[in-house]
Amino acid sequence: MLVKGRGNYLCLHRLNEALEEMGLFDEKDASCCPSGNGATTETGSRTDLSFYPSDETWSKVCSESDACLGLRCGNREAVSL
Numbered sequence: 001m002l003v004k005g006r007g008n009y010l011c012l013h014r015l016n017e018a019l020e021e022m023g024l025f026d027e028k029d030a031s032c033c034p035s036g037n038g039a040t041t042e043t044g045s046r047t048d049l050s051f052y053p054s055d056e057t058w059s060k061v062c063s064e065s066d067a068c069l070g071l072r073c074g075n076r077e078a079v080s081l
Contacts, residue, residue: 010044011063012075018060 041048046058053061070076 004045006063006065008046009063010041010046010061011067012044013069013073014063014067015061016075 040050044063046053046062
């Protein structure tokens with residue numbers, strides 16, 4: 001069993017916010033936009049993605065305990081543990 005830190009996983013709430021801004025994905029990171037390249041992930045892990053987003057991009061969409069909405073998150077049920 002491999003244990004990873006929370007920052008290695010995608011936060012759907014933060015991803016949706018970033019996609020709304022779209023300034024996050026400039027031309028050099030366009031291939032890292034999950035909605036733009038058909039990317040999928042079963043686990044939400046950064047290493048499970050079919051591409052490797054830049055550290056700058058990932059820092060805006062990764063899961064962080066300080067930014068977590070917990071029970072108030074609309075995406076909470078989308079994730080199965």
